[in-house]
Amino acid sequence: MKIENLSINDIKQGYVFNDELNCYICITCAKTYEVGEIYRIGDRFFEASKAIELHMELEHSDYLEKMINGDSKYNTLTENQKQLFQLFISDLSDKEIAKKVEVSTSTIRHQKFMFREKAKQAKLYLALYESVFEEKSNRGSTIIPIHEHAKMVDERYVVTEEERKHILETSFESMNPLKLKVFSSKEKKKVVILSKILEKFEYGKQYSEKEVNQILKSIYNDFATIRRYLIEYGFMSRNKECTKYWLT
Template sequence: MDYGRLTLEELKQGYRYDKEKDTYICNYCEQHFEVGQIFSIENSFYVAEHAVSKHIKAIHRGNLSQLLASETKYNTLTQNQKELLSLFASGASDKEMAKKLGVTEATIRRQRFTFREKAKQAKLYLAVYEQVFEAKPTTDNAIIPIHNSAIYVDDRYLITEQEKQHILETSFYSLEPLVLKAFSPKEKKKVVILTKIAEQFKKGKRYSEKEVNQILMPIFEDYMTIRRYLIMYGFMERTRDGSKYWLTE
């Protein structure tokens, strides 16, 4: 899941609405719930918006559990904090929580206060950030988003929109169909090239190694190198035996 592209409301809901397709989409498995259809979940029937909410609860154990368990670099919560937040969400009393965790009720209250203060800080930061960066049209100097499962997060990702366009124009013979000239040893170029190639795969779909090769071979002769770097840079994952590949969420 690309947290950077979701709104706060979409993160809290666990799904988003695609206006063009008139469809609700689960953030976690990309399942679509088209408006106008009726969906059966656990022997009951729901319209699209209610169905996607029920789906997240039934299939993904609820939105909060998914957010807390997410392995994204943006999830900086400690295991202890995750457990506390789960307990707060459960409605357990301070006394029950203190007993379960082996701490005092005063400790539980302090933790609640700390979470509240951090939330206030986050709100202020978000308000400032949006005023500075999102209230204005995107410029050539804007830094492109880092994909959610990036493994090496360093200066190689400090790429402006202008740089990205230049790399695309000079690295590929053609963008449609996608045909790569050469796989550059320069890190910034690798990021842009791999990002573009990763777009040729569908989210939520599992590919055999043969299917991956069939997609990559027309793009670049040394398709095995591209396949390896898609894994190395966190664009794709695979099973240990290499039998299945998929885009990281």
């Protein structure tokens, strides 16, 4: 899921509520729990809001650790900071943590203070960014957000609304139904084209390879190439067996 569509609370708890689908969606595996349905977990039955909480506890008990060590381009923690965060979520005291990393207890307390100060800086930065770039930006010059799992992030992802509109107009012969005329070899155009094709899929839904192929084949004859780039550019993920696909 795109990080710009997630609140801080969504990221912390590991799941979101989709108003349109009326269901809870796990950020990690895209499993859904629909409101109004009853789900069996072990020997008991639960409604959706409790089921998703238990799903996180049972299936993703290491969610916080994976967040700390995740390969998202937004994770800028150093290896030392990752180690400290993992120790901070344990039941160890400051003295015990200090002994493990071979520093003084005061150093650990100072590091906690610095983390707290960085969090305050992040809040101010976010407030300024939203005020300047989201609320007062000119639509035509607005930079399109980069999806969280983008690979090899560089200038290819710097695309304005005006550029996107032009690329779509010249690359697709039809928008409804969606028909791709040419899959450009230029990296920036690939990103825009793939982003548009992605709209034919639903977040929170898992697709078989056959279903993915059917959707892509209706858009472009060389559906295997499109599927490969959707995975390669991080727009879509799949399991090791290549039997299930979902949007990231």
